Amino acid sequence: MGVPSVGSKLEPILKTENLWKVFRAGSLDVAALRGINLDIFAGEFVSVMGPSGCGKSTLLHVIGGLARASRGRVLLDGNDLTSLGDAGRTLLRRHKVGFVFQRFNLLPTLDARGNIALAQHIHGDGFDPHRFDVVTQMLGLRERLEHRPSELSGGEQQRVAIARAIINEPKIVLADEPTGNLDTKNSENVLGLLRQLNKDLGQTIVMITHNPEAAAYGTRVLHMRDGLVVDGAAAN
Template identity: 50%
Template sequence: MREATKNYGSGGNAVQALRGISVDLARGSFTAVMGPSGSGKSTFLHCAAGLDRPTSGQVLLGGVPLSGMREAELTRLRRERIGFVFQAYNLLPALSVRDNITMPLRLSGTPLDRAWFDEVTSRVGIAEKLRKRPSELSGGQQQRVAIARALINRPDLVMADEPTGALDSHTGQEVLRLFRELVHDLGQTVLMVTHDPVAASYAHSVLFLADGRLVERMDRPEAKTVAERMAHFGGR
């Protein structure tokens, strides 16, 4: 991301959600994004994922600028090169676990790589649940299905928006450990928005946003230090 700004509205009602943010995410890194309410976290994530366009500046994915792409091109890029994990799982209740995971492949017309499917489902711990429906799984298991779905296209980047927000602390930490394993063992790149200092401590680094600006980057974060910085920025 290069000098990205994002404005909403115009005139006296204009709101600047992002103010000249520049940041690089290394391949195979796990980065958390934190900041108070209204700091620009969601806008940052949406612009980074090509879900929204910055008013000025550039967003690049693997060296490819997103700004000049048409909407159809952006949709294809998101489908093929970005995986999404949300707090609410967003699984289709009428489909089996297997069909939920492979849905992105059907949408993109990509053939199933059976060896990769087996590795992903084994890695996330749901290889024995493939015939079940989401309603038959715990919250933690559903989130694991969502992670497998995000990985099935071998994306350049996984975007996680409060991925442990609906989970109890123990299950949430299991999911966060899974993210770290995916980064370390598979070279996956993960960008995670969170309000939880414990969740952020699993990342390699934390980006702190305030008033639409990138105000600090913390490497090798610890939960206590992250919480102290968040208190300094005004909490959530």
């Protein structure tokens, strides 16, 4: 069962309206997001910056359907995440979202090919060899497909993670500090690949980063503080 695409070219691919996320810490309510309004359009590469604890990762989790918003709305490709239950958000993640994590999060038991193919399998359309070849070629992974994560460098692991994220042609890729565990050279390599994906394939990307140099790879930079987007919220 696919998730219907009800968006249009005039509508943002991702839209949040007065988005709140409140965590319960003991007897206290802690608001990680405090009413965020955000529009991200198809083909954008948006960098989100901000100090630790400002709510960047929480924002990524909520807009990616990993967590449920406490208040407000998240519209992803026209689908209101806040009205979806766990199963609905799972389906949405499967068909619309690709995640890239700081710690790569590859399955250690599978080789690079298996890690990428797993996403295709979960997606449910079966193994698409053409798409697989295009993606692995673009990310320079052709020679490393039979290697397990423990046999790959950090940069290679992150490239596998990016391949896994884009293999199903998601509407949006959400990258959480994708260069946080990489050295400078590998960071530049990974960021260059993300920019290439954005430019060549029109892949919409939202990337969280602490690093201003990394953020500069995006087409737009948002700044967050205390659960709010304080700068750059409007699209150019």
